[in-house]
Each structure stands twice: as structure tokens, then as C-alpha cells.
Amino acid sequence: MKLLKFLGAFLVVAIGLFLFVVNFSAVETRYQCPGDISSHDNSQRATIFMKLNEYRWWVNLWSTSNSDGDVWLEVPHRGPEYFNHIRENGDELQFFDYNYQTTNKEYKGHFSSLSKTLSVTTSSWSFEGTCKRIEK
Numbered sequence: 089m090k091l092l093k094f095l096g097a098f099l100v101v102a103i104g105l106f107l108f109v110v111n112f113s114a115v116e117t118r119y120q121c122p123g124d125i126s127s128h129d130n131s132q133r134a135t136i137f138m139k140l141n142e143y144r145w146w147v148n149l150w151s152t153s154n155s156d157g158d159v160w161l162e163v164p165h166r167g168p169e170y171f172n173h174i175r176e177n178g179d180e181l182q183f184f185d186y187n188y189q190t191t192n193k194e195y196k197g198h199f200s201s202l203s204k205t206l207s208v209t210t211s212s213w214s215f216e217g218t219c220k221r222i223e224k
Contacts, residue, residue: 115142118224121206123217125163136215137162137222138206140181140199142174159183159199161208161215169210171196183208 117140125134142157157174159181173186173193179202184193197208197215204219 116140116224117142118222119204119206119219120222121215121217121219123206123215125213125215127213134163134215136206136208136217137164138199138219140174142176142181155186156181163213163215166213169208 119138119140121136121138123134123136124131125136126132139160139162140157141159143155155173156176159171159174161169161171163169171183171185173184175182175184179200181199181201183196183198185196186193196210197206199206199219204221205217206219207216208214
């Protein structure tokens, strides 16, 4: 009977820890970023929307990429861009496109958590602007 109680308590604690890790392993922040977008010698004003996921320290206990998060950029009428590797460097978050098969990291841009400026370059466009946090 004591063994059954112990196993039941252990199961409840294990499920609680699992739910905690699943629900609190990343902090999501959303931004609206007006600025200048350039592609093929054409520059214009545009607004990019950014969803930034910053991982908690414990994620790197089981992750092999040593990433501090990931970021989605939505460019209206162009489609999304996804960067699967972020490295925190002081007040700057550096974006990389990480290839898991070759473990190569290609620098794509950065976001300053201090000044809220965003600078990103992809294969088809580049963007520079200042972001404002938006609520979900």
C-alpha cells in the first residue's frame, strides 16, 4: 500500500514537472517594426511583425544547438521568415540560420533589447527598423 502511494505521488510530481517544462520553457514576445525594407535596388517603408521566443536556461540541458531562442518575422505580402538559432550577446540578440546537418550557422541579423532596433538580411530582402512591443 505504501509503495502504491509512493508511485502515485511520484507520478503526480513527474506530470507536474513535465507540464511546467512544457509551458514555461520559452518566453514569447511580439513586436511591430516599422522601417525600411530593400530588395533588388528598391527601398520602401514597410512594417514587419516579429515573434521572438527566448528559451529558459534549462532548455540547453537537453538541446544540442545551444540556442537562446528562435524568431519568426512576418513580412506582409511576402511571407514569413524563420530563424532557428538565436545567441544572446549582452543586450543584443543575434539571429542565425542554423543547419542541423552541417552545424553551420549563417548570420542573418540582430535585435537590440535596449534600443529595440531590428536589422535583418535574407536572400531576397533586408530590413532596418525600430520595434514596439505588442500584446497577443
